Amino acid sequence: MLSKRVIVCLDVQxxxxxxxVKFRDLRDLGDAVEAAERxxxxxxxxxxxxxxxxxxxxxxxLLEVVRATAERLFIPLTxxxxxxxxxxxxxxxxxxxxxxSLNTAAxxxxxxxxEAAERFGSQCVVVSIxxxxxxxxxxxxxxxxxxxxxxxxxxxxxxxxxxxxGELLVTSIDRDGVRAGYDLELTRAIADRVSVPVIAxxxxxxxxxxxxALAAGADAALVAGIxxxxxxxxxxxxxxxxxxxxxxxxxx
Amino acid sequence: xxxxxxxxxxxxxxxLAKAIARAGIQPTVEPDPLRALDTDLLVLPGVGAFAQAAGxxxxxxxxxxxxxxxxxxxxxxxxxxxxxFDDSEEGGGPGLGVFSGRVTRLRATEVPQIGWNAIExxxxxxxxxxxxxxxxxxxxxxCRPVDERVVIGxxxxxGDRYPAAVRRDAVxxxxxxxxxSSEPGVRLIADYLGSVRR
Numbered sequence: 399m400l401s402k403r404v405i406v407c408l409d410v411q412x413x414x415x416x417x418x419v420k421f422r423d424l425r426d427l428g429d430a431v432e433a434a435e436r437x438x439x440x441x442x443x444x445x446x447x448x449x450x451x452x453x454x455x456x457x458x459x460l461l462e463v464v465r466a467t468a469e470r471l472f473i474p475l476t477x478x479x480x481x482x483x484x485x486x487x488x489x490x491x492x493x494x495x496x497x498x499s500l501n502t503a504a505x506x507x508x509x510x511x512x513e514a515a516e517r518f519g520s521q522c523v524v525v526s527i528x529x530x531x532x533x534x535x536x537x538x539x540x541x542x543x544x545x546x547x548x549x550x551x552x553x554x555x556x557x558x559x560x561x562x563x564g565e566l567l568v569t570s571i572d573r574d575g576v577r578a579g580y581d582l583e584l585t586r587a588i589a590d591r592v593s594v595p596v597i598a599x600x601x602x603x604x605x606x607x608x609x610x611a612l613a614a615g616a617d618a619a620l621v622a623g624i625x626x627x628x629x630x631x632x633x634x635x636x637x638x639x640x641x642x643x644x645x646x647x648x649x650x
Numbered sequence: 651x652x653x654x655x656x657x658x659x660x661x662x663x664x665x666l667a668k669a670i671a672r673a674g675i676q677p678t679v680e681p682d683p684l685r686a687l688d689t690d691l692l693v694l695p696g697v698g699a700f701a702q703a704a705g706x707x708x709x710x711x712x713x714x715x716x717x718x719x720x721x722x723x724x725x726x727x728x729x730x731x732x733x734x735f736d737d738s739e740e741g742g743g744p745g746l747g748v749f750s751g752r753v754t755r756l757r758a759t760e761v762p763q764i765g766w767n768a769i770e771x772x773x774x775x776x777x778x779x780x781x782x783x784x785x786x787x788x789x790x791x792x793c794r795p796v797d798e799r800v801v802i803g804x805x806x807x808x809g810d811r812y813p814a815a816v817r818r819d820a821v822x823x824x825x826x827x828x829x830x831s832s833e834p835g836v837r838l839i840a841d842y843l844g845s846v847r848r
Binding site: 399400401403438443468469470471472473474494496519520521522564565593594595617618645647648649650 | 664665668669699759760762763764765766767768781782783784786788789790806807808829830831832833834835836
């Protein structure tokens with residue numbers, strides 16, 4: 399049986415880890431390569447780098463950071479942010495990433511998902527969905543949570559999987575950085591609809607929040623701020639998952 | 651000892667090369683299967699599709715098989731393990747046939763299997779020695795050996811039990827990615843390298 403995963407997300411800008419609240423107010427939290435290595439040692443099951451750089455220069459830096467990280471990291475690495483084409487996907491994978499996460503570009507041109515899946519396999523295509531509550535459902539946002547779209551998050555999730563997404567990273571914009579727990583209804587609604595792994599993201603404040611998300615159907619829970627700030631360690635989180643009877647990787 | 655990574659030209663073999671280097675040996679990456687044979691340990695990495703890889707091996711298949719049968723140590727990872735078998739449901743030419751059996755699709759609803767799965771050791775102490783209890787998988791197909799005595803560890807995905815690893819003499823095939831299985835995975839590679847070092 400597959401273990402449930404704890405994934406540490408690093409928002410990266412010019413090689414540094416940064417973190418904001420509700421996608422804003424960025425703070426510097428240290429060197430990305432060192433942070434990734436430290437989280438592997440603490441028991442993280444995967445690392446995600448989200449490039450939030452705006453400029454082309456900073457983007458080129460990201461590939462350098464991916465290369466340097468891949469030399470020292472022996473757990474899977476997903477890279478997202480600014481991936482616009484199948485050639486971008488190729489560059490990121492060649493730099494040493496195991497998976498690529500697609501967000502805005504996939505919404506604007508869903509064909510990118512199938513192109514990437516055909517060329518590199520669904521196992522390395524993660525579609526990242528930023529969603530906020532809207533009426534009875536959730537609306538998809540792009541451009542780092544700034545741009546509302548007409549897409550319903552659950553319908554978009556189903557379509558993304560249909561055309562080749564191997565995993566979905568579902569972030570609640572409402573909960574991001576607030577530490578009041580994941581949006582469990584959103585997690586459950588999407589996990590019930592698709593047959594690929596769902597990564598719950600946005601809102602982790604303490605270990606029980608991860609337990610809740612994994613019980614709600616997520617295959618993995620993504621954390622960022624709480625581990626970067628030292629509120630808890632990855633080891634604390636995994637110890638709590640084990641205590642809650644959730645299948646968890648125990649050795650590292 | 652010379653270690654050679656056969657590069658089918660498909661995906662990223664960077665991490666695997668780094669994991670081998672961590673074990674103390676800088677591997678050579680060789681895209682030509684016949685030239686890859688001039689080594690002390692051949693590594694078949696785990697990227698791409700069976701048909702494409704079998705096609706790349708095609709012209710050198712008999713020579714590869716003969717060398718492995720004659721005792722050339724060989725480590726097959728994921729797709730590389732599958733290439734050690736007779737053939738695959740995924741299609742394409744014959745595999746190396748070092749192990750008898752077919753490669754078939756996982757009998758599960760969630761395919762590919764992506765993530766960490768537990769390993770149940772079967773008659774080999776390597777997993778205990780290196781402390782590898784869960785390993786990282788990213789695969790849609792698994793090997794079904796005719797003779798299950800070659801299986802040294804099992805894993806299970808949604809009710810389908812399949813070999814995590816097979817071993818015969820100096821040939822080791824692993825379905826998971828040791829180079830993505832954190833320190834215990836890196837130690838498994840080092841342990842195997844140590845066991846075939848001459």
